[in-house]
Each structure stands twice: as C-alpha cells, then as structure tokens.
Amino acid sequence: MANPQAIVDKLKMSDKIDPAVKFYTIKKSKNFVGNAFYYFVLLSLAFIFLYPLLYMVSKSLMQTWDVADATVRWIPHELNFHNYRVAFTEMKYWQGFSNSMIISFGSALLQIVSCSMIGYGFARYRFPLYGVWFVLLIFTFLVPPQTIVVPLYMFFSDLGWINTHLPFIVPAAFGHGLQGALFILIFIQFYRRMPAVLEEAARIDGAGAFRTYWQIMFPLGRPAMITVFLFSVVWHWNDNFQPSLYLRLPPFYNLAQRMNGFYGKATMTAEQMSSSVSSGAIGMAPTVLNQMMAGVVLSVIPILILYLFVQRYFVESVERAGIAGE
Template identity: 40%
Template sequence: MEKTKIKLPTKDDFLRIYKKSPIKGVDLFIYVMLILMAFVFLYPFMHMVINSFKSYNDIINATVKWIPKNFTLRSYEVAIASMRLEHTLPNSLIVTVLATLGHVVSCSYIAYGFARYKFPLSGVFFAIVVLSILMPIQVIIIPMYITYSTFGVLGTYIPLIVPCFFGFGLKGGLFVFLYRQYFLGIPKSLEEAASIDGCGPLKTFFKIALPSAGSTTIVCIVLSLVWHWNDYYEPGLYLKEYDSMLLPQIVASLKTLIESMQSQLLEGAGDSGGADGTLFHSGVVMAGTCFSMIPPMIAYLFLQRKFMEGIERSGLTGM
C-alpha cells in the first residue's frame, strides 16, 4: 500500500538535487538567462539554415518546423547555379579585401596624425571626423552619385574602394576614431626614443606605432571585412550589371535571376522546386544567404579570440 502511494517531491528533495548540481546560485540564474537569450539570438540563423535544406513542400507546410521531412540540397543547387558565382565571388572578394586594406592603411595613418600632433585646426578637423561618423550616407549620397556619374565611374568598383583609402568609405570615420583612441593611450616614450635615434615621423609610424597597434588592427579588419561583405546599399546604387554585382546584391535579385533562366535550370533535374513549377521559393534565398555567409563565418572563427581580446584592449576602454 505504501509503495503505490505517489510520493510528491518535498522541499528537501529539491534541495538535494540543487546541492548535487554543479552550478549554483547566481551562476544557475545566469546560465538560464544566457541560454534563453542565446536562443533568441540564434533562432533566425537556425531558421535560415534549416529552411535552406527544406523542399518547397516542407516550407509551405506549417507542421514541418525543425526537421525537414525531405532533406534536400536542391535549393543550394538552384541558388549556386543562378548566382553567377564565377563573377560575383571574385568581385565580392576583391572589393572587400581592397576596401579593408584601404581602411586599415589610411585610417591608422590619419589617426596617428590626429593623436600625436597638435596643429592649427586639428580640433576642427577631428570634429569633422566625428561628424562623418554621425552623418547618414543618405544625406550626401545624391551629390556623390552625380559626381561619380560625371566622372563615368558608375558600374566600376572605384566608388566602393577609393574612398576607403582616404579615411572615408563605409564607416571610415569610426576606424579613424578607434585608432586615434589607441594611439592616445600608448606612451610616447618609445616613439621619442626612436626619433632621438634619427627615425623620421613616417618611419616611426610604420616601424613602431603601427606594429604595436595589432589588437586594434584586428578589430578594424574584422569589422571592415564583415561590413563590406554584407553591404548592399551603396553597391546597389552603383552596380547595375549582373556580372559586376556583389554577392548580397545577387542574393537580393535571385528571384528575377532564377525566373530568367528557369528553362536552363529545369533541364538538368527532374523535380521542380515549387508547387506550380517555379524554382524560386524562400528556401533558395536562404540557401544563397547561407552560402554567402560562409566566408565571413570562416574569417570570424579564425579571428574570434583575437578580436575579443582586441576589443578589450582597444582604445575604447580609455575613453
């Protein structure tokens, strides 16, 4: 009789379980909160990756949420076949790498001038740097567009790359700011010693100041790479030809691209993606995006630890 009686867990039972668990008190609370928030952060990515492996029928079927009934790579096939990767991938790589290089070289150089020298109007100029961070690109994009079109560089990568070599471009002012904070924070004595030994200002910068800014450089490289890779606002204005487009633009125009080469794509495979014979559905966009996110993911995985260290050590703390 006693054995069949359902034993409700008492307060002591909970206490015993709690005492046995390796995580206690505030830590337990923090883990629960962090896991919940991490879930909210990760959800769209999981949604995207899973949908990219779903067939069209699974996507429109609301009961198929997490595990696709028909695991298929068809979306990837369609996306990769229509994204003109032989053009867009090198295009994106060249623009991103050159623009990032421009940012690192020019912004560190300019910031060194702002951090180490006081000259007439330097305060005003630095105020303009800050203003360039605060200014939405939409305010000045029209005159810039007109200028680029009068110089005949629309459709080339010059409007995307060249401004980066002058401390402007995509959030260039922010990188000048970051480098300046770093250079202000390091002691002057090393550079003074170098100049006593006969090192000119340029040589001091390239041989001593810039190499010591490794952590800030990592931060700038990661942010610049990622922002340039993902950007589609400015490229969308300047590049209109499919062959000169960058990856995010191509993903944005997948629908028209796929519709234009439908017959070509249908030739190879027997099954069609959509219910009404169309190949385009949201899964294809997801697949295209997943594909285009592989390079920044790889870059971030390699640079992640150094990036976090860099943020901690960068001039931000010394504000």
Template identity: 40%
Template sequence: MESLPSQWQQAKQQIQRVWFGRGAQKAKRLVIGQNLNDGIAAKAIIMMMLSFIAYLYLQPLLYMVTTMIKPLADLLDPTIKWIPRSLDWSNLQKAWYGLQYPEAFRNTLFIALCCSIFQVAVCAITGYALARLQFFGRNFAFFLIILTFLVPPQIIIIPLYTIYGQLGWLNTPLVFLIPALFGQGLRSALFIIIFRQFFSTLPKALEEAAKMDGASGLYLFARIMLPLARPAALVVFLFSFIWYWNMYYEPSMFLSTNFTPLSIRLSSLETVLLGPNLTGLVTAQNPITEGTKMAGAFMIIAPPLLVYMVTQRWFVESIDRTGLIE
C-alpha cells in the first residue's frame, strides 16, 4: 500500500498535467484561433498585409508632402529622402501664384459641381426609365448606353473637337456642361447603370400604391422614387465630382486657353516658373521646380480629399446599398 505522500505527489502531478494541458489549449486557441482566422497570429498577418498595402497607396502622397516642404539644399542632397533638415513653405506660395490658384480653383469647381449635378439629375431619370418603364426599344437603348461606355474617348475626340469648334464652344465650359445636361458627360453610361441597378431593386408595390392614389409619372419619380435613390445619387455625385475635378485629357483638348482648370495649369507650371527658354533645358525631375510642382499637385488633390473625408461614412453606406460592389 502506497504511502500518503506518494499518493499526494501523484495527484499533484496529475493536476499539473491537466492544468498545463488546459493552459496549452488556451494558448493555442489564443494564438491560432478557433477557425484559424481569429487568432493573434492571423490578425498580425492581416495587419502586416494591410499596413503594406496602405504604405503602397500612401507613399506617393507622403513623397509629395515631404518634397513640397524641402528647401532647395535638401532637394539637391541625395542622402535626404523623407525627413528634411528644415521646412520651407515658399513652395506653396510659388505654386499659389504659378497656378493662379483662385481663378483656376473657381473654374475647376464650377465645371465639377455643375456637371455633377447635371449627371445626377439626367442619369437618375434615364436609369429610372430603363429600370421601371416599358417602352419599345428599351433593351436596344440600354445596349447603346453600354456601347458608349466601352468606346474610348480618344477615338471620338477629333469629331467632338470639330463639332465644338463649329458651335463656338471651345475654351468655354459649355464643352462639358451641355453633354452632361443631355446624359453624355464623363462616364455617364456608368452612372446610368448604377441608377438602373438601384431602381430595379425597389419593390413595385410602391409604384402601384402611388398610382392607385392618382399620382402621375413625374410625381411618382420626383416625390417617391428619387428620395429613395439618395444612396445612388450620393455615389454618382461623388464619383462624377472627383472625375471631373481630376480630368486632364479632355480639358487639354478643349480648354487650352482662357477657361483653364487646375489640371491644365499644373502641366504648365514649370514653364511659368522658369520661362519658355529654360523649360526645355531641364529634366522631368528638375530639383529647382520639383518642390513647387509637388506643392501644386497637393493643392489640387486637397479639396477632393476633404470632400471624401467629410462624406466617407455616407459614401461607404451608399456603396453598400446601391449594390455596386456586387
């Protein structure tokens, strides 16, 4: 018969094995997780991947900000890449005057804001008609809309330039306002598809109940369907505003003088700073004007960034509700 101390030792060892076994299981569950994707290791890997992707996206912006505040001595020093020895805010002042920022900002804001409002109104009506109304040639009309989305703008730029020249619209905002007003603006086909997709998901009982109460087609669209389409309208407005704000190819063809937006002013900023005689003698990454060009680029992208930061929550919710991510 075993003695009492030996039995106590065996019981103690058994308790320790059970205790450490449970502790090992808890530690394993904590590190790996129950489903291999909710543990510390999986979360650490996901955070590392997200941090790397965020760095790839933010690196151009960080380079822009650090370059625009560098003095000329730091720009000429190859050992200084990110953190300058001193801060120089004169590049922002040079970019302000070189871009003629107040005037160019008004021109860009006028085009982006007016065209975006026109796009929302016209594309909403067109998308509603394609989604809810029955008329002859509806599918063919939708096919033509998709076709305009697939055709690159470079193919039709010469006919458009000729037509706008004959109408006297060149170097005026009419080259963007009139097409947007008639559903032929920048990427209007995509916005029509977004509205069509959204209106197709709404129940038909809303229209039937409104028609039973004597509502006309215009009243039904303006007072019932359009308020329900606020998520789609917000998505279309933000997309349209950003694309009109950042567009370069179309303004470079139609707005070469007089009514020029910020994108055109930025392309000619180096000529304004150095003069036409010295511009051809420098490289693309000229350290003399690199900080000023980065400052000008930052001043151009700052307003859309502020707009997105303010409307980010509603924008994400609207993207989810419109079904665009599907």
C-alpha cells in the first residue's frame, strides 16, 4: 500500500478528475458554447410545450379577419375580448364550471382520503390473501373502462344516478374512480418508505391503529397527497369519456363537454360583417375559430391557475413521494 509510485499516480489522476459536481452543474464561464447549446435545447422544447397555450390565447384574442389573414400569426391587430363574452354566455360557463368543480374537487378530495387509507393498509399490513388483493389492484389499473362501460352504465342508471355527480363521487370515496388504482399505488410506495419508528412510538403511547394512522401517518403523507390531488383534479377536469356517459342532459354537462360542443356562434353582427369586408377578407367563410379558442381557454383557466399555485410543491412532492416506486 505504501508504494510511493502508486500514490503519485493516484495524485496525477485525481488532478484530471473534476469534482462529481460537474455531472450536475454546468461550469459557468469555461463552457460557454455548451451552455448556450443547452439553453437553446431547453428553450426550443419549452416553446413546443407552451405552443398549445400560446396558440389558443393568441387566436382567442383575434378578430375574425385576423384569423383569416395570413400575415397575422401571433399578435392580433387589436385585442378582441368579445370572443370571451360570446363563449362565456354560449357555454353557460358558470353552470359548467360548478359541475366541473364538484366533480373534480369532490372526487379528488375523496380519493385522497380513501386512497391514502387503502395505500397505508397495503403498505404496512400483511394478511391472508394479501397477494391476491394486490394483484387485483394492479388488475383494476389495467382494465380499460370500455370493457365494463355497459354494466356500469346500467348499474348507475338503475340507481337513478344518471345526470348526477354520484357516478364520479361515490367510486372515488371507495378508492376507485378515475385512476384510483394508480393513486393507491402512489400512496403504497410513499408509506413503504416511511420509517416505522413514529408508528411504534404512537402505539407504545397507547394509540390504536386508526388513531396512529389518522393523526400521524395521514398528515405526513402530504407530498403524496399533493401529487394525487393535482393529477386527480386535472384528469377529472379534462376527462370527456365518463361525463359523456353519465351526464346526458345539457344542464348537467361539465366544462369539458361544453367546450367540446362549442364551435362558436357563426352569426356575425352587421358591424362585424362590414368591417370584415373592408379589411379585404371577402369570400372567406366566416370562421369562428377565435370564439372556439376562447372557449378552450376559458375551460382550462381554472386548472391552469391551480397549477400555478401548486406547481412548486408539485414537482418537489413527486420527487419525495416516489411516484415511480423502487
């Protein structure tokens, strides 16, 4: 070991080695070209991700003739908020909004409570038939909703739940519903990683199983909860399949359904007509793309605002919740 040559060799080698930090940070001054390239890649990807948002916001603010005008790409000649007014009233926004709110926030909150409890049970307890139930849990994750759509629809319609929020809320309370199995899996992974010391301490202090769970483990599950909450709200909000099955009359439609059915109000006022003629877009079919896009923007704005607020916690919590498992 005390071979001097070996030590010298090692020292020489260690000269060449950058600190491991280099893997994670870009060296600021030296590697200017690489750095610029890195940001170029990031920015162009960011553009692609922002594109749908930019597209719909820009189109929704345009006048009809701006949409038809090939020289207008992103920035309209003048901002036009009229589209939003039309979309707002045509879609009966508040009605749809409250339906969507009840379905997505109600289901998301119930799923947090139920999936967390079920996940805790799977993570901390071993009981007969454990393997069977676990495989069935994976199975529910994989079954496409189409397979059971007919019996479920008839089941809910026998109960008189069609055109109510119950087909969304009740399964969520039982840890099912939209992606319920995935949420349970997230909680299982999370609780498995938690040290058992806290629970042992609580048990020694005389708390029962449920009290231990409810007062100690449930509040500690916050990182996993944030992940589950955001996913659940967003997926319920954007889901069009289940609402189209269970909400069959227009007053009960949620925002996604309303947005899907809204193609803009094709009638133009005389004033609009004359100005569209004067702008030289004669012969163009009156497009209502701008109104349609206003409808799309209106329907995503609530979850976009939610995302802005929880985004910071969200990315951190996904890392800590270990959505992916071991």
